[in-house]
Amino acid sequence: MGMSKAERESVDRAEQLTEMAAIADLVARIESASNHRNACEVLAQQLQRYYSAAQAFVAVCRSGSVACRVIASSTMNSSGAGTSNSLAAQAVMQESLARGALARWLVGEAGNAAGLVVHQDYCHQHNLKLIVSTPLRDAAGRLQGALMLGFRENLPANTNVCRFLEAAEEPVASALGLIERAEQSTLRRSVGNALRIARKRKSVAVLLGLVVSIFLAAIPLTYHPDCGCTVEPVMRRYVAAPFDGALEVTHVEPGVEVKAGQLLALMDGREIRWELAGIRADLHRATKERAGFLATHDSGQAELARLEVERLQSRTELLEYRTEVLEVRSPIDGVIVSGDWKNSEGTTLQTGQTLYEVAPLELMVVELEIAEDDFAHVRSGMQVTIRFDAYPLRPFTSVVSCVHPRAELRDDENVFIAEVRLDNSNNLLRPGMKGSASIEGESHSLGWILLRRPFAAAIRWLGW
Numbered sequence: 001m002g003m004s005k006a007e008r009e010s011v012d013r014a015e016q017l018t019e020m021a022a023i024a025d026l027v028a029r030i031e032s033a034s035n036h037r038n039a040c041e042v043l044a045q046q047l048q049r050y051y052s053a054a055q056a057f058v059a060v061c062r063s064g065s066v067a068c069r070v071i072a073s074s075t076m077n078s079s080g081a082g083t084s085n086s087l088a089a090q091a092v093m094q095e096s097l098a099r100g101a102l103a104r105w106l107v108g109e110a111g112n113a114a115g116l117v118v119h120q121d122y123c124h125q126h127n128l129k130l131i132v133s134t135p136l137r138d139a140a141g142r143l144q145g146a147l148m149l150g151f152r153e154n155l156p157a158n159t160n161v162c163r164f165l166e167a168a169e170e171p172v173a174s175a176l177g178l179i180e181r182a183e184q185s186t187l188r189r190s191v192g193n194a195l196r197i198a199r200k201r202k203s204v205a206v207l208l209g210l211v212v213s214i215f216l217a218a219i220p221l222t223y224h225p226d227c228g229c230t231v232e233p234v235m236r237r238y239v240a241a242p243f244d245g246a247l248e249v250t251h252v253e254p255g256v257e258v259k260a261g262q263l264l265a266l267m268d269g270r271e272i273r274w275e276l277a278g279i280r281a282d283l284h285r286a287t288k289e290r291a292g293f294l295a296t297h298d299s300g301q302a303e304l305a306r307l308e309v310e311r312l313q314s315r316t317e318l319l320e321y322r323t324e325v326l327e328v329r330s331p332i333d334g335v336i337v338s339g340d341w342k343n344s345e346g347t348t349l350q351t352g353q354t355l356y357e358v359a360p361l362e363l364m365v366v367e368l369e370i371a372e373d374d375f376a377h378v379r380s381g382m383q384v385t386i387r388f389d390a391y392p393l394r395p396f397t398s399v400v401s402c403v404h405p406r407a408e409l410r411d412d413e414n415v416f417i418a419e420v421r422l423d424n425s426n427n428l429l430r431p432g433m434k435g436s437a438s439i440e441g442e443s444h445s446l447g448w449i450l451l452r453r454p455f456a457a458a459i460r461w462l463g464w
Contacts, residue, residue, distance in 0.1 A: 015160075022050065023168045030175040036060075039179050040072035040145075043172065047149060048074035051161055054128065055150035057089040060176075061097075061143045068093050068146050084397035087385060088125070091118050091394060093146035096133040104162055105131045106154075118394065121426070122150075129154055134165050136173035144173040144180075223441040223449055225374040227415075229366050229386060231433040233359035234421070237332050239264060239339070241349035242325040245271070250341040252356070258330040264356055265328040265341065267349075272326075276319040283312040334360040337431055364429045368418040368437050370403070373453065375416045377441050378403055384420050388435035391428065398422055400439065 026046055033039035040058040048056035055075060059068035070086040070093075095118045096103040105119035107129050119131050133148040147165070155161060241247075246268040252258060290305035339356030341347075349355075366386060370378050380403065386396040404417040420437070422429065 019164050019167055022164070023171055026050075026168065027171050027175045030172065031179070033179065036176065036180045036183055037071055039176055043147065043176075044072045044074045047147065051149060051151070051155070053149045054152045055089070055126070055148070057086065057093065057148045058145060059090055059093045059147070060145040066097055066143065068097060071145075084383065084385070085126075087395045087397060088122055089148055089150075092122050092131065093133050093148050094393060095119060096148075097135050097143075097146055100135065102132065102134040102162060102166055126150065128152055132161055132165060134169060136169055136176065138173040138177045139170055142173075142177060144176050219446045220443045221446055221449060223377060223444045225370065225377055225439045225441055227369050227371065227374070227437055227439070229368045229420075229435050229437045231388070231422075231429050231431055231435075232365050232367055233334075233337065233361060233431050234363045234365050235332075236337065236357055236359040237334075238354050239328060239331065239356040239358060241351060241353045241355060242267065242328070243322050243351050244349065245269075245322075246348050247341060247345055247355075249345055252336050253340050253342055254336050254338055256336045258334060258336060258358065260330055260333050262330045263327055264330055264336075267326045267328065268346075269323055269326045272319055272322050276316065276323065279312055279315050279319060283309065283316060286312055328355060330356075330358055332358055332360065334358045359431065361424055361427065361429070361431075364422050364424045364431075365401075366398075366420040366422055366437070368400070368420060368439070369410055369413075369415040370418050372407065372414055372416065373456070375403075375407075378416075378418055378439055383440040384437050385440075386420065386422075386435055386437045388429075388433050390433055390435075396422055 026043070029042050029046060030039045033042050040060065044056040044058045047053065053074070056073065057070055058072045059070045061068050068090060070090045073086060073089070075085075095116060103116055103119060105116050105123060107123055119133070122128070123131055128150045130151040131148065133146060135146050136144045138144055149161065149165075248266045248268040250265040252262075252264050258264065286305055286308045290302055290309055293299075293302035293305055335358070337357040337359050339354070341355065368378075368384070378400065380400050382400045384398055384400055386398070387394070388396070398420045401419050401421050404419075407414050407416050409415075418439075
């Protein structure tokens with residue numbers, strides 16, 4: 001039997017009290033953290049443990065900005081905020097920030113909220129069943145960040161994670177904002193004390209500034225060479241006109257998927273057939289004439305007739321071959337990348353003239369244009385984050401597969417080309433797309449990163 005109304009109300013009150021206690025405990029743990037980053041790590045770990053989630057991410061928004069950055073996760077250390085997994089989770093939370101409200105994606109559920117493309121892709125790529133993400137706004141409505149939970153299994157029917165996160169949003173965001181403001185106040189006091197000391201003791205201040213500058217310059221950071229990039233197919237095949245002649249009809253246009261052997265176009269074969277009929281008649285006559293010369297033992301005329309027969313036979317074979325290749329067919333499975341002849345039917349073509357470019361698009365290669373002064377700092381196997389102009393909010397991650405040994409001139413600049421392969425099974429990428437890429441290079445000091453180009457320019461100017 002079902003529960004009575006009083007029993008349901010009693011159960012609801014018990015659940016609300018449990019959630020309030022859990023929220024109070026969560027806020028207390030956040031407020032006891034040593035700093036803002038540690039508070040975010042506590043939030044991610046506690047949420048992951050409370051709901052046994054597969055993943056929990058926390059991102060922050062600085063100075064009221066709607067752009068977030070992952071700062072903590074239940075599955076990464078403090079240096080993992082730039083990994084491909086955290087960048088993908090960051091895109092998920094950015095989508096919920098754009099909505100301005102909690103977002104939930106459950107695989108296979110009818111009526112999933114529209115506009116959650118990044119949530120859907122993240123579930124597919126990381127084998128998750130459910131994603132819940134929400135902005136974090138404090139009591140004053142200020143945006144502090146966002147958080148995301150990912151689950152590999154469906155939650156029990158009585159688990160209302162969405163209600164809990166909506167109830168916890170304001171107190172959690174307020175606690176995070178309080179810690180951040182306390183850190184900023186401490187920093188301002190430290191800077192103010194340093195400035196007062198500097199005004200009183202200038203020599204000490206100069207020495208202190210020099211020491212601080214040397215210390216900052218020695219801080220190791222990951223060097224990220226940035227460059228432009230272009231999408232190209234891994235393989236492409238060009239379909240050319242088989243002989244001089246007119247194009248009778250074309251059956252495809254750019255963007256159409258084709259199979260190997262599929263008819264693409266038809267050449268006009270009327271003149272070939274007419275000439276072939278005449279050549280065959282001439283061949284028959286020449287064969288008869290040769291037989292007559294052989295019968296009369298006229299060896300000279302018989303030899304000339306033999307040569308004429310051979311010439312006509314060669315011409316016949318050529319014309320017969322051309323009748324066999326009147327149908328222009330695709331050499332591979334792929335997509336017509338270029339070749340629009342719909343308005344050019346009847347045009348006279350020359351042998352070898354390109355008709356179509358066919359390329360498979362399941363796998364694409366992204367060509368990174370590496371500046372010459374960065375060539376020595378890019379190698380195969382380095383992580384790359386790519387953002388295309390067509391998808392500015394969607395990062396693509398992969399690794400450098402190879403670096404060409406010879407420089408090329410592109411857009412009036414001498415660059416080295418590095419290749420990155422990207423899976424295109426979702427059919428998002430097209431040849432010719434452009435974007436920007438950031439390569440995760442080796443660790444160097446901050447001073448080296450900031451000063452190496454000015455120093456090199458000074459060396460060239462001095463002629464050393």
